[in-house]
Amino acid sequence: MKTISLKLDDGTFQETEQLVGKLKLARNRYINEAVAYYNRKQRRELLEQQLAFESELCREDSMQVLNDTEAAVTGDLNELLDEG
Numbered sequence: 001m002k003t004i005s006l007k008l009d010d011g012t013f014q015e016t017e018q019l020v021g022k023l024k025l026a027r028n029r030y031i032n033e034a035v036a037y038y039n040r041k042q043r044r045e046l047l048e049q050q051l052a053f054e055s056e057l058c059r060e061d062s063m064q065v066l067n068d069t070e071a072a073v074t075g076d077l078n079e080l081l082d083e084g
Helices: 010-023 027-083
Strands: none
Touching: 010 027
């Protein structure tokens, strides 16, 4: 484990102390769990941003494939209707 110095605003410290007491957790355990939770949240948000960016990159290609497919299907239908 690593030791760090942490400065909290008075209000945050007071609230933390109240919650630690009610939850019957050591302050250190509480802060470790809070930081771990926040890290997971931040990783998730970064992943969402990356996925949105990559989705936008392939959007134009996906639309082209869709248009080509629709054109092919429409062309096939028109040929069938003309033959009938």
